[in-house]
Amino acid sequence: MQLMNERRELILEELITVGTVYVSELARKYQVTYETIRKDLSDLEKKGYLVKCHGGATLKQGAIEHPFQIREKENASLKKSIAQKALTLLPDNCSMIIGTGSTTLELAKLLMYRSGFKIFTDSLPVANTLISSENQVFLFGGELRNKSSSVYGGWALSMINEIQVDLCFLGTDGFSNLTGPSSPSSSDAYIDKAIIAHAEKKYILGDYTKFNRKSLYKICDWRDITALITNNLADQAQVAKLEAKTKVILC
Amino acid sequence: MQLMNERRELILEELITVGTVYVSELARKYQVTYETIRKDLSDLEKKGYLVKCHGGATLKQGAIEHPFQIREKENASLKKSIAQKALTLLPDNCSMIIGTGSTTLELAKLLMYRSGFKIFTDSLPVANTLISSENQVFLFGGELRNKSSSVYGGWALSMINEIQVDLCFLGTDGFSNLTGPSSPSSSDAYIDKAIIAHAEKKYILGDYTKFNRKSLYKICDWRDITALITNNLADQAQVAKLEAKTKVILC
DNA sequence: CTAAAATATTGGTAATAATCAGACATGGTT
DNA sequence: AACCATGTCTGATTATTACCAATATTTTAG
Helix, strand or coil: CCCHHHHHHHHHHHHHHHCEEEHHHHHHHHCCCHHHHHHHHHHHHHCCCEEEECCEEEECCCCCCCCCCCCCCCCHHHHHHHHHHHHCCCCCCCEEEECCCHHHHHHHHHHCCCEEEEEEECEHHHHHHHCCCEEEEEECCEEEECCCCEEECHHHHHHHHCCCEEEEEECCCECCCCCCCEECCHHHHHHHHHHHHCEEEEEEECCHHHHHCCCCEECCCHHHCCEEEECCCCCHHHHHHHHCCCEEEEC | CCCHHHHHHHHHHHHHHHCEEEHHHHHHHHCCCHHHHHHHHHHHHHCCCEEEECCEEEECCCCCCCCCHHHHHHHHHHHHHHHHHHHCCCCCCCEEEECCCHHHHHHHHHHCCCEEEEEEECEHHHHHHHCCCEEEEEECCEEEECCCCEEECHHHHHHHHCCCEEEEEECCCECCCCCCCEECCHHHHHHHHHHHHCEEEEEEECCHHHHHCCCCEECCCHHHCCEEEECCCCCHHHHHHHHCCCEEEEC
16 A cells, blocks of 8 residues: 555655656556556656656756755765666676675665665665665674774674675775775775675776775775776776776766 | 544554554554544644645654654653663673664663673664764674564574673563563564573563563563563552562662 | 657546545533 | 534545556667
8 A cells, every 4th residue: 555645755755866767667666557657757747856758757957955855965976876887787686795885875875776686785874774675685793893884803704705696896995006995994804805705796886086095905906806886087097097907887 | 442632642653653644544443434534634734743645644744843752752761761770780891782672772872871891782773873882882694674673594693602791681572471571573583582592691671561562472481581671660460470480670 | 761569658538445524423521 | 401522424526546549759670
């Protein structure tokens, strides 16, 4: 059972966080016909929240600031575009590990509106975000670090060692002058190392600022990484240099 | 039979916790006709607490703080007094496991202002609360259950089996007519069983309402429990009967 | 590039369910 | 009895959504 208003609010909320919604997907999700979803979209369009287009609708710019809904940080939109790119790499029903970081958290927010994935994480915010989604969520066990809001240590490592997933998405503190991504804490680096060893495809998510930063502990070598996903705001020369070492996905 | 005001308060309470209520569901729950429920909703709408719509009603934004959060607060203060009592049982620097539930969460909030403890938990909200405290916090690993916001399953169990702590504090769904506390889910009950087996002193936290409620799965027998901590609002006769089976700490 | 196939949209209709207004029943009170 | 509060019953009205057929658009294949 579902209230019409409730459905429309949820659609709008999804639209605001994800940017685009599809008629077919919404119809499946809410178990109503296409026509019903279209009426919802038409109504929301009339109210000025979105613009309809073939197959779905997109957020109307300027509508985000409406009092009615959650607002997003300016800064987050860069990270969100990276996360959106990462989303396109996911086969249906695949399993994945999502690491700690602000960009990976954006990915988790987008996954809220997807379903059927098996998602492991060492990050408390990622777990908090995904717990009410229609995905199966697993949290690694162990000691909690305040700074990163993530678990680490032997228990987490041994749990990671017991699984093998399709993909992993990790953040990083930066990789300037380094032959791979880095982390500011050795125990986090150990966790990331273990995660990489237990995923088929390994993706690093990092905006352009990461090109000019680095931390003490190297997580791995670029050759261990399937691809880096970053913005096209990154310096062309730096990107070119990196492309010699690993695949770079721009967005 | 039931008073009208009581019913309306309950409806409002449900609305505040859940966000949406349905006319048909409410009518079934309170055994009155749709028209009666509609009158209830119209009345509550007139008072500004909610917005009616086809099929039910949704919470009015901003109304959350007004209506009778008094009762919620009262309830929370009841739980807090229990948690406060539990605090007095803690030796310095001791280790403990804190289970899932609203009362145990109150305990976690109080522990925010203490330091030097080793605290294990299966509850995400408890971990979220304590992560920025000056205690060492450990989270059990495993699959996340949406409803209780806690982890469960083999990974959690095996991690619990690896430790031995000084005390544990568990919530319960109730224990009327039962020879011990109960839980609504079998997997949660397993977790609680394991926790009890790996703590020296075992405390159950439960306000007086738990005397008249129960769930499907018994966690353990009263003789396995060191003490129940509850309010002195509990019925004297019921308390006396329970005291034959285990220690009862009133506050 | 164009025609055909596949897919999406639109508007109208009908069925189901929810709403509303107001009459009516009940049960306790003065 | 008369009164009031509460809840139920009834029939007319309205909202929501599924279904259908006619168009429009996009994609595919030749």
